[in-house]
Amino acid sequence: QVQLVESGGGLVQAGASLRLSCAASGRTFSTYAMGWFRQAPGKEREFAAATRWSGLSTYYADSVKGRFTISRDNAKNTVYLQMNSLKPEDTAVYYCATVNRVLGEQALRRPYEYAYWGQGTQVAVSS
Numbered sequence: 211q212v213q214l215v216e217s218g219g220g221l222v223q224a225g226a227s228l229r230l231s232c233a234a235s236g237r238t239f240s241t242y243a244m245g246w247f248r249q250a251p252g253k254e255r256e257f258a259a260a261t262r263w264s265g266l267s268t269y270y271a272d273s274v275k276g277r278f279t280i281s282r283d284n285a286k287n288t289v290y291l292q293m294n295s296l297k298p299e300d301t302a303v304y305y306c307a308t309v310n311r312v313l314g315e316q317a318l319r320r321p322y323e324y325a326y327w328g329q330g331t332q333v334a335v336s337s
Contacts, residue, residue, distance in 0.1 A: 211236050213234070222334070232289045242309050245307050
């Protein structure tokens with residue numbers, strides 16, 4: 211069983227930065243891709259970013275590209291999401307997730323392809 215625990219959320223003003231962390235346990239962390247998703251009230255969960263096991267291949271939603279950076283430290287079993295220039299529309303619960311097989315880029319953008327999820331961390335951005 212894989213456990214994922216997110217941290218680092220909070221309430222910030224527009225333009226500020228936050229770094230989310232996701233600590234993983236229960237499986238060889240470096241084997242598979244990791245992703246960050248977010249879900250705003252009344253909306254579906256949406257893809258934000260993903261990284262392959264090496265950290266060399268990363269993917270972003272258009273809405274966060276250029277502002278968010280996903281990275282991973284396999285020695286620490288942790289994946290990060292650095293969020294800069296935050297906007298009110300970034301307000302959501304942010305979830306990290308991991309897959310249990312090798313998937314292509316488009317599949318990594320789909321929530322239902324992910325086998326394990328954390329409990330989420332709230333990010334609120336005020337205007």
